[in-house]
Amino acid sequence: MHxxxxxxxxxWGERRTKTVTWHDPAPxxxxxxxxxxxxxxxxxxxxxxxxxxxxxxxxxxMVSAEHGRVVFRCMPDESAFNPxxxxxxxxxxxxxxxxxxxxxxxxxxxxxxxxxxxxxxxxLKAVRPASGPLLATGTVVKAGARVGFTEGVVxxxxxxxxxxxxxxxxxxxx
Numbered sequence: 001m002h003x004x005x006x007x008x009x010x011x012w013g014e015r016r017t018k019t020v021t022w023h024d025p026a027p028x029x030x031x032x033x034x035x036x037x038x039x040x041x042x043x044x045x046x047x048x049x050x051x052x053x054x055x056x057x058x059x060x061x062m063v064s065a066e067h068g069r070v071v072f073r074c075m076p077d078e079s080a081f082n083p084x085x086x087x088x089x090x091x092x093x094x095x096x097x098x099x100x101x102x103x104x105x106x107x108x109x110x111x112x113x114x115x116x117x118x119x120x121x122x123x124l125k126a127v128r129p130a131s132g133p134l135l136a137t138g139t140v141v142k143a144g145a146r147v148g149f150t151e152g153v154v155x156x157x158x159x160x161x162x163x164x165x166x167x168x169x170x171x172x173x174x
Contacts, residue, residue, distance in 0.1 A: 018079045022053035033174055037108040041065035058094055062102070068140035070102040074154075075133045087127035092134075092163045096121055096152040099138030100167035104148040107140055108171065114148060117168040125162040132157025146171055 028049050032040040042065050043049040051062065059080075063071040074095050082088040097119050104114050127134065134154050141149040152165040 016079070018077075020056050022056045023050040025053055028052075033113075034110055036110050037105040037112070038065060038067055041070060041102060041106055054094075054098070058091060058098075060095065060098060063135075065102070065106055068103060068107055068143070070099050070106055070138045072099050072102075072136045072138075073133055074136065076127065078129065085128070087129075087131070089121075089123055089163075092123065092127060092154055093119065093121050093165075095134065095136045095154060096138075096163060096165035097167065099136045100150040100152045100165060101138075101169060103138035103140050103150045103152075104143060104169050104171070107143040107148075111174055112171060113174045114169045114171050117147070117170050119165055119167045121163055121165045123163050125156070125160055127156065127162050131162070134162065141166075144171065 031049065032043075035043070040049070041062065044051050045062050045065050051060070055061065059075050059077065061073045063073050072095060074091070076087045076091050080087050080091045097116055100119065101114055101116060108114065134156060136152060136154045138150055138152045141151055148169045148171055150167045150169065152167065153161060154163045156162050
């Protein structure tokens with residue numbers, strides 16, 4: 001029997017859906033590019049500006065932003081499961097890439113931007129539904145004029161470290 005046969009699908013379980021909504025990013029981006037990085041991030045934390053679309057897609061919330069340090073919360077759900085019922089490592093990697101980049105962004109003046117050059121992730125513990133909300137902290141190791149170096153750590157609800165990352169980012173004029 002072919003797996004897409006209707007009779008086979010009856011054993012697949014209840015079909016679920018997930019709706020993702022976001023605000024048009026163009027106005028926020030235009031306002032944000034005219035602001036220092038830390039001011040832009042704090043405007044999102046304070047609700048003065050909406051989060052970027054990826055935040056809704058990946059279930060991220062920026063909790064705090066300081067110079068050289070940002071904290072995100074993530075509540076992954078079963079829509080991010082891999083084939084063995086754990087949260088896919090790509091979700092954790094994206095979370096780490098986001099906090100690493102935003103940590104560097106918090107140090108940049110208006111008119112400067114960044115992009116990831118590389119990220120190295122170490123997965124230390126599986127993230128399962130019982131792991132609860134994840135907390136990700138990104139910190140700047142060195143904010144150079146052309147290249148920045150950052151680190152990230154993700155912990156689960158019990159405080160256990162589930163992954164770490166080091167990231168290299170290119171800094172450029174917008």
